[in-house]
Amino acid sequence: MIDKSLAVFCQQIVKTYDTGSQKITALQGIDLEVHLGELMMLVGPSGCGKTTLISVMAGILDQDSGICSVFGEDLLKLKNHEKLKFRARNIGFVFQSYNLLPTLSAAENVSIPLIINGMKRQQAARKAAEVLALVGLADRTESLPSELSGGQQQRVAIARAMIHSPRLIVCDEPTSALDHETGQHVLELLKSVALDSSRALVIVTHDARIFEFADRIAQMDDGKVIRVQQSRVEH
Ligand code: ADP
Numbered sequence: 001m002i003d004k005s006l007a008v009f010c011q012q013i014v015k016t017y018d019t020g021s022q023k024i025t026a027l028q029g030i031d032l033e034v035h036l037g038e039l040m041m042l043v044g045p046s047g048c049g050k051t052t053l054i055s056v057m058a059g060i061l062d063q064d065s066g067i068c069s070v071f072g073e074d075l076l077k078l079k080n081h082e083k084l085k086f087r088a089r090n091i092g093f094v095f096q097s098y099n100l101l102p103t104l105s106a107a108e109n110v111s112i113p114l115i116i117n118g119m120k121r122q123q124a125a126r127k128a129a130e131v132l133a134l135v136g137l138a139d140r141t142e143s144l145p146s147e148l149s150g151g152q153q154q155r156v157a158i159a160r161a162m163i164h165s166p167r168l169i170v171c172d173e174p175t176s177a178l179d180h181e182t183g184q185h186v187l188e189l190l191k192s193v194a195l196d197s198s199r200a201l202v203i204v205t206h207d208a209r210i211f212e213f214a215d216r217i218a219q220m221d222d223g224k225v226i227r228v229q230q231s232r233v234e235h
């Protein structure tokens with residue numbers, strides 16, 4: 001049974017990559033629930049399946065078996081075009097490697113989710129400039145990704161993930177290229193945009209400096225969730 005009052009519901013998710021010469025089971029039966037209004041962090045050693053799991057949650061990757069539902073929608077049951085539409089409306093994703101389009105300016109990259117959702121280019125560009133200002137890049141809207149530092153590119157990726165106010169934002173190590181102060185600022189911003197009683201935020205991180213922002217922390221190892229803890233900090 002899918003519980004519609006959850007932001008994300010994962011039940012017995014298995015995912016194996018087949019490289020031809022090798023089969024690697026990245027997820028070995030994941031059970032996890034993310035509540036509405038919650039910031040869930042995912043931690044665990046490199047290779048334990050964190051990126052694979054959030055890719056399934058975001059509808060970027062199909063699991064081999066098990067259920068993944070987001071706001072009550074079973075992603076595997078959606079047809080391709082329905083899934084694209086659902087993702088465009090409801091999900092923002094910050095890739096570990098940013099995935100910015102190299103020939104587009106920062107503002108054009110950030111505009112993409114709005115344009116996919118039907119907004120006119122000019123209006124989207126104005127909104128993109130506003131969101132870039134929130135991440136401290138007001139003066140870099142016209143820069144190409146190659147003209148930006150790693151930390152600046154990361155903030156463009158974060159702006160792109162939040163611009164359409166998606167109900168679920170999923171971030172893969174969003175502070176890895178940011179200094180302490182900028183990392184704290186970005187986390188506060190993500191929380192303010194992404195968290196109310198109808199939304200949720202899932203963040204993969206190694207960065208102990210941002211653990212304090214979590215409501216709960218799920219520890220993964222070897223393709224499994226081995227423990228879910230309440231954050232020690234009272235909110
Ligand atoms: P993490 O994000 O925790 O470092 P990943 O989800 O990226 O872990 O990877 C989990 C396992 O799956 C690792 O053993 C990794 O090598 C493997 N893997 C990830 N992506 C692929 C892929 N596209 N093809 C084959 N193996 C992959």
Ligand code: MG
Pocket residue numbers: 050051052096172
């Ligand atoms: Mg990863």
